[in-house]
Every structure is written in C-alpha cells, then in structure tokens.
Amino acid sequence: MYLSNIKLWNFRKFGSISDFNINLPNLDLELQKGLNVLIGENDSGKSAIIDAIKLVLNTHSYEWLRITEEDFFQEAERFRIEIKFKDLAEDEAKNFTEWLGWDGEGEYAKPFLRLIYDVTRKKGKIFPSDVHAGVDDEGYRLTAEAREYLKVTFLKPLRDAKAEFIPKKNSRLSQILQGHEAFQGSEESHHLVKLFTSFNQSIEKYFEAKKPTDNASKSFEDIDDKKGKELKDKIDGLIHELYDKTKDSKFTVSEGKLKNILEKLELSIKDEINPGLGTLNRLFIASELLHLDKNKWNGVRLGLIEELEAHLHPQAQMQIIESLQNKKDIQFILTTHSPNLASKVKLNNLIICKNKHAYPMGRGYTQLDDSDYSFLELFLDTTKSNLFFAKGVILVEGWAEEILLPALAKKAGFNLTEKGVSIVNVASTAFLRYAKIFQRTDGQEMSIPVAIITDLDVKLEDEDIIIEGITKKNLETDKKTLKYNGQVVKTFVSPHLTLEYCLSKSSSFGLQFQEIVKGIHTKTDWSDFGKSLTEKLDNRGLNKTEIAYQFAKLLEEDSKKEIPDIIINKDDKTIEYLLEAIKYAYDN
Numbered sequence: 001m002y003l004s005n006i007k008l009w010n011f012r013k014f015g016s017i018s019d020f021n022i023n024l025p026n027l028d029l030e031l032q033k034g035l036n037v038l039i040g041e042n043d044s045g046k047s048a049i050i051d052a053i054k055l056v057l058n059t060h061s062y063e064w065l066r067i068t069e070e071d072f073f074q075e076a077e078r079f080r081i082e083i084k085f086k087d088l089a090e091d092e093a094k095n096f097t098e099w100l101g102w103d104g105e106g107e108y109a110k111p112f113l114r115l116i117y118d119v120t121r122k123k124g125k126i127f128p129s130d131v132h133a134g135v136d137d138e139g140y141r142l143t144a145e146a147r148e149y150l151k152v153t154f155l156k157p158l159r160d161a162k163a164e165f166i167p168k169k170n171s172r173l174s175q176i177l178q179g180h181e182a183f184q185g186s187e188e189s190h191h192l193v194k195l196f197t198s199f200n201q202s203i204e205k206y207f208e209a210k211k212p213t214d215n216a217s218k219s220f221e222d223i224d225d226k227k228g229k230e231l232k233d234k235i236d237g238l239i240h241e242l243y244d245k246t247k248d249s250k251f252t253v254s255e256g257k258l259k260n261i262l263e264k265l266e267l268s269i270k271d272e273i274n275p276g277l278g279t280l281n282r283l284f285i286a287s288e289l290l291h292l293d294k295n296k297w298n299g300v301r302l303g304l305i306e307e308l309e310a311h312l313h314p315q316a317q318m319q320i321i322e323s324l325q326n327k328k329d330i331q332f333i334l335t336t337h338s339p340n341l342a343s344k345v346k347l348n349n350l351i352i353c354k355n356k357h358a359y360p361m362g363r364g365y366t367q368l369d370d371s372d373y374s375f376l377e378l379f380l381d382t383t384k385s386n387l388f389f390a391k392g393v394i395l396v397e398g399w400a401e402e403i404l405l406p407a408l409a410k411k412a413g414f415n416l417t418e419k420g421v422s423i424v425n426v427a428s429t430a431f432l433r434y435a436k437i438f439q440r441t442d443g444q445e446m447s448i449p450v451a452i453i454t455d456l457d458v459k460l461e462d463e464d465i466i467i468e469g470i471t472k473k474n475l476e477t478d479k480k481t482l483k484y485n486g487q488v489v490k491t492f493v494s495p496h497l498t499l500e501y502c503l504s505k506s507s508s509f510g511l512q513f514q515e516i517v518k519g520i521h522t523k524t525d526w527s528d529f530g531k532s533l534t535e536k537l538d539n540r541g542l543n544k545t546e547i548a549y550q551f552a553k554l555l556e557e558d559s560k561k562e563i564p565d566i567i568i569n570k571d572d573k574t575i576e577y578l579l580e581a582i583k584y585a586y587d588n
Contacts, residue, residue, distance in 0.1 A: 001088040001113070001300055002033045002331045003053070009080040012048035013356050015073020022137055025082070026073070029351070029358045031333065033087070035325050037345045038335045039388045040353035041420065046335040049358065050154075050304050052081045053333070056117045056131055057300070058147065059154040060291045061175060067119055067128050078120045085113040091298045095149045099133035099140060115142065115150075149299030153291040155284075157307040167264045173287060174262035181296055183258060190258050200252045207232040207251045278312050285320065292330045305334035314340045314382075321345060342385040347376050347437070352388055355447045359440070367436040367486075375433050384424050387437070391420035392585035393450045397429050400548035401453055401499060407552035408575075409582045411559055412568045421585045429454065435489045445487050449588050451581040452484050452491045455498040460534065463496070492581035495574060498537055500544060502574040503551070504529065509566045510574075516550045517542075 007025035008014040014026040029049070038046040055065055072079055086103075093100060093111045102109040116132040116139045131147065132139030167173075177183055183190065205211065209222055209229035235249045269275055269283060285305075292301045309317050321344050324332050336342065342350065347368075350361040359365070363373070387393045394416075396402055402425040409416050416423065426434055431452045438450045456476055463473040470478075477493045484491040494502050503513045517533065518526050520543050526532050536542040558564045570579070 001085045001092045003031055003083060003300070003302055003333070004086040004112075005030055005082075005084040006049065006052060007080075007082040008048075008052055009078070010073040010076035011052055011079040011081060012071060012073065013043070013045050014048060015076055015079075015356075017074065020076075020078055020080075022080075025080075026356065027358060030360060031331075032349070032360075032362060033331060034327070035321075035345065035349045036331070036333045036351060037341065037349055038333065038351050038353055038358070039337075039342050041389055041391065042337075044353035045356060045358065046353050047306065049353075050306055050333065050335060053083065053152065053302075053304060054154060056081050056083050056115050057150045057152050057302075059304075060151050061154055061172065067126050069121075069124075069126070071119070072121060077122060078118070080119070081117040083115045085115075085300065086110070088113060089298075092149075092300075095298060096133065096146055099142065099146070101135035114139070152300065152302040152304055153288055155288050155303070155305040155308075157310045167266050169263055171263050173265060173267055174259065177262045177265070177290075178259065180290055181294055183262065188258075192261050193258055196253075196261050203251055203253055278316055281310065281312060282316065282320065292327075301330045303330065303332045303334075305332065308334050308336055309338035309341060314338075317341050318344050325349070337389065339382045339385040339389065342388050343380060343382045347373055347380065350388065352446070352448075357444060357447070359444060359446055361437065365440060365442050367439040367441055368433070372433045372436060375430070376437070379430075384426070384434075386422040387424045387434070389420075390422035390448065392422075392588040393438070393448060394421060394423045394581060394585045395431055395434055395450065395452045396423060396425055397431070397454060398427065398544065399425060400544040401425070403545065403548040404499075404552050405453075405578070405582065407555040407559075408578060409586075411555045411566065412579055412582065414582050414586045416582070416586065419586050419588070421588070431484050431491075435484050435486070438489055439487045447588075448488060449585050450489045451585045452489065453499075453578065453581050454480055454484075454491065454493055456494045456496060458497065459538075460497060460530075490581075490584055492577040492584075494577055497534065499578075500537065500542060500547065501530075501533060502577075504533055505574045506572055508569040508572045508575065509555075512554060512566065513547075513551055516554065517547055520546055520550070 006027070006029050008027040009020060009022075009025050010016070011026075016026055018024075027045075027049070038049060040046055055067075058065065088096075088100075088111045093113075096113050099113060100111045101114055103112055104110055113133060114135060116134070116137075117129070118132075119126065119128045121127065131142045133142045133146075134140050202211075206223075206225075207228045209226050211221060211223045232249055232251070239247055239249060267283065267287060269279060272279065275283075289303065292303050308320060312320070317338055317340050321341050324334075325346070348362045352359045352361065363370075368376070394405065396405065402423050405423050406416055424434065431454065435450060435452060438446050438448060440446060456473065458473055458476050463471060465472040467475055473495075480493050481491045496502050496505070500517075504510055504517065506513065514526075514529055517529075518524075521536070524532055524536070533542070555566065558566045568575075568579075
C-alpha cells in the first residue's frame with residue numbers, strides 16, 4: 001500500500017478566504033510509489049504537507065502532535081485533511097475491512113483506504129476530532145488498533161544526532177528497537193534479559209567478594225578485591241542501625257526488563273573515534289529506516305524526511321538519495337533545499353512547491369515527453385537544478401549570457417539574487433526541453449515566470465529578405481517565439497544577429513564594449529568593426545566568454561562609482577530584449 005493522494009482545506013498556507021467547499025480542496029496532490037521529493041523556496045508549503053500527514057497517521061517516534069492556532073489558514077474556523085491509500089495487498093487490506101472503498105467493478109475492483117481528519121475552532125477554542133475513514137464525506141471512527149498499521153517513520157532535520165544516541169529513558173534508539181521483530185513479544189524470555197540477569201548476579205557477588213567458578217554461576221569462591229565487600233558491610237551496618245537488623249543491601253544494575261536494557265544501549269560506528277555530525281546523521285537515518293524494512297509487517301511503509309541534506313556534504317547527500325530511490329516497496333516523502341539532491345533525483349520524482357500550490361513533475365503533469373525526461377536526467381546538473389528553487393528563471397544558451405546578465409541587470413536596477421531569480425545556462429539551444437518543465441498539462445499553471453533569451457541568428461544582409469510576405473528577421477523571431485512560448489514561458493529574441501552584435505551597437509555602452517573586444521582580439525583589423533565582428537561570429541572565432549567576463553567586470557566597477565560613466569538608456573533598442581527578459585523574470 002502507498003499514500004497516493006493528499007487533500008488539504010484551510011491547513012496552514014493551503015487555504016482560501018472563500019466559503020469552505022468540500023468539492024474544492026486548496027491542495028489536491030497526487031503522490032507516487034517510491035520517492036517523492038518536495039522542493040521549493042522557504043515557506044512554500046513543504047513542511048505543511050509533511051505535518052498534515054503526521055497529524056493523520058502519527059509516527060513511530062511517539063511524538064506529541066497537537067493542533068495549534070497556526071494550523072488554521074488565516075481566520076478560517078475549520079481545516080480538513082484527507083489521505084488516500086491505494087494498492088493494498090490482501091494482508092494489508094484485512095486490517096481495514098470495514099473502512100475500505102473500491103475502485104472499479106467486479107473482479108477488477110481494487111480496494112482503497114481514505115482517511116479524514118476534520119478540525120474546527122470557535123472563539124479561539126479548538127475542537128479536534130478523531131481520525132475517520134470511509135468513502136463518504138464523514139467516514140467512521142478509525143480504531144486505535146487500525147491506526148497502529150498506519151504509523152509512519154519521521155526523520156526530523158537533524159541538528160544534534162549525537163543526542164539521539166545517548167542512553168536514557170525512552171531513548172529514540174530503544175523505541176526503534178522495541179518496534180522491531182527481534183525484540184517484540186519476548187519481554188521476559190529474550191536472550192538479552194538472560195544475559196542481563198547473569199550480569200546482575202555477578203555484580204551482586206562482587207560486593208560479597210566472590211566470583212563464579214562455573215558457567216552456571218551456582219558456586220562461588222573468594223576473590224582478592226575486598227573493597228566492594230567492605231563498602232557493602234558498612235552500608236549493611238547502617239541499615240541495621242537505621243532500619244532493620246534482619247535486612248541487608250543488594251547492588252544491581254537497574255531493572256532487568258527488556259525495555260530498560262534497550263534504553264541502556266548506545267549505537268555507534270565500529271572503529272570510528274569521535275565521529276562527526278554527518279556520520280552520526282547517516283547512522284541515525286539507518287536506524288530509523290529499520291521501521292520500513294521489517295519482515296513481518298502488514299502496515300504502511302512510509303518514511304517522511306525533512307531537510308535530508310542537514311549537515312551532510314554533497315557526496316553524502318548523493319549516496320543517500322540514490323539509496324532511497326532504489327528501495328523496493330517503500331515510499332518516501334522528503335523535503336529539501338539542496339540543488340545537489342534535486343539534480344540526483346529523477347525529474348519524475350520531484351514536486352515543486354510554490355505559492356500555495358504543489359506541482360508534480362512526473363509524466364502526465366508536464367508537457368515533457370519520454371525523450372525529454374531522458375535528456376534532462378542526463379543534463380539537469382546541480383547548477384541547472386537551481387531553477388527548481390527560483391522565484392523567476394532566465395534560460396540562456398551560453399556562458400556569455402550567464403556571466404553578463406547579472407551585472408547588466410544590476411546596472412539597470414534589478415538585483416536578481418535578492419529577488420530569487422536564477423539564470424540557467426542550458427549550454428545549447430535545447431530551450432524547449434527546459435521550458436516544458438514549467439508548462440503543464442493538468443490545468444495547474446505554474447506561477448514562476450520563465451524568460452528565454454536567444455539569438456536571432458539571421459545575417460544582417462538577410463534580415464529584410466521577404467519570405468511569404470514577411471521579412472526573414474520577423475519570420476525567424478515569430479518562429480522561435482511560437483516554438484518556445486506557452487503559459488509562463490516567454491521568449492525574448494535579439495533584434496540582430498547575436499548578443500555580442502547587439503551589445504556592440506548599444507547606445508548605452510556600445511563604445512566601451514567595442515574597446516573590450518578590440519583589447520582581446522588585438523590582431524584583428526577593426527577598421528570596420530561591424531563587418532569584422534560579423535566575420536568572427538560566423539567563423540566562431542570570437543572569445544565570447546572572456547569578452548563577457550571583462551564587460552561584466554566593467555559594469556560592476558562602474559556601478560560602484562559615485563558618478564558612473566555608463567547610464568542604461570531605456571530606449572536602447574538593441575538591448576531592449578535583454579531588459580524586458582530581466583524585468584519579466586524579476587516581476588514574480
């Protein structure tokens with residue numbers, strides 16, 4: 001069985017000021033078997049989804065979960081959570097017989113389990129209800145026994161994993177071990193209890209200055225160390241004086257019950273001396289995952305993980321996420337802020353959280369086809385994965401644009417970093433594959449503006465050639481715009497040949513740009529600058545990256561001057577497309 005869907009009404013940021021409508025949930029999110037990774041900026045709703053699941057299902061870690069005022073959307077007086085499980089095996093379904101619903105008919109019907117948690121408040125007082133289950137809007141109360149089969153494993157963001165392994169009453173390690181089949185149902189007869197009993201007998205005999213002479217510990221002989229006996233004799237003497245002459249003291253190591261024994265255990269990595277926090281975090285994750293890999297378990301196998309990357313270096317993150325993706329018959333829902341993890345996870349497993357919405361990236365939700373998914377799994381690296389966390393995205397086709405645009409934007413009054421805009425260099429003209437990530441087929445249009453900046457790639461002498469009643473320049477512009485545009489994606493095409501040609505003709509800084517080009521290509525005859533630049537662009541002889549670097553540096557230094565030399569002219573037609581693209585992504 002796996003958690004296939006979660007619906008939220010007025011829970012945390014997923015809410016509406018409109019009247020409560022059972023037919024219009026504020027979040028309706030489909031999940032899939034295996035790995036589901038929630039990504040997005042801070043306060044985008046990732047933790048709200050995790051917490052909603054925890055409230056309904058509870059966790060193996062016995063957390064105290066309670067409803068607070070902050071769980072309600074604004075002034076709403078009611079919130080509701082619905083969770084649906086599908087693909088229940090027979091030995092799983094038998095635990096929920098009276099609450100099951102059925103998809104399909106006859107021999108093809110398959111069971112599902114729908115859970116409902118509806119909470120109201122009035123005049124500041126919260127009235128939580130029990131978790132219900134069933135196919136109608138109200139359902140029937142789910143018993144405590146049935147809920148035991150629905151508990152999830154939750155890994156919180158680990159800041160001090162060492163504290164989780166300290167032996168203490170109700171330690172997290174003891175809770176994990178008690179839930180494992182290695183210890184269940186054997187409170188008195190477990191081998192550890194027998195070992196502990198034997199150890200306690202040895203402790204007792206030490207204070208009598210005796211040691212066992214055989215394996216059965218039934219006969220004892222004197223030992224040389226009498227200090228323990230002397231200490232016990234003094235205590236016994238005081239007991240005789242202060243309490244009862246017929247009573248003696250007895251030394252033992254706490255109680256010998258299995259629970260107490262497990263609370264004294266400490267887990268570590270063999271031969272590791274003073275392991276760091278990252279190592280301990282991985283050890284903690286390994287121990288928690290025991291709940292999900294039990295042999296004789298007919299309940300849900302669901303792991304919730306928040307900020308998996310906490311205190312883990314990038315390679316460790318990669319190792320763990322790869323392991324989780326390969327787990328069979330276990331479902332994971334995790335949150336992350338890490339581009340490293342986002343680049344390692346298959347696009348089909350990602351869910352982008354943005355502005356009170358959650359957008360699955362899987363097949364059937366985006367305009368990507370199978371070949372696009374295959375391509376992006378190869379080329380969507382850590383740097384490009386920043387687009388999943390951005391408030392606005394600018395897609396460019398090369399290093400020159402990636403280097404130059406931040407400096408140009410800042411010079412024009414747009415700080416892309418502060419605004420959360422990512423510039424993604426696709427290193428090709430494969431814009432369409434990346435653009436379709438943001439173009440949906442499920443009717444849920446994303447609210448992340450995506451600007452594509454691309455070159456016209458039409459020779460100057462060919463711009464005004466008429467083809468089918470339209471100039472070749474306009475025809476190529478329309479062709480690229482039609483190819484890439486759609487929903488939140490908008491294309492901005494250079495008015496002439498390439499970015500470099502447009503910069504050289506800029507009324508704002510054309511002369512400064514030309515001097516940089518001349519300074520890098522000193523052996524070129526620049527008497528006719530436009531002609532020479534076009535030739536270099538045609539034969540790919542222009543050092544675009546170095547030119548962009550030096551020009552970006554010039555813009556940054558000029559921005560620091562009290563009286564700058566370069567003023568961006570908003571009527572500068574040759575760079576107007578760049579400024580419009582920046583503004584489009586910036587106004588998110």
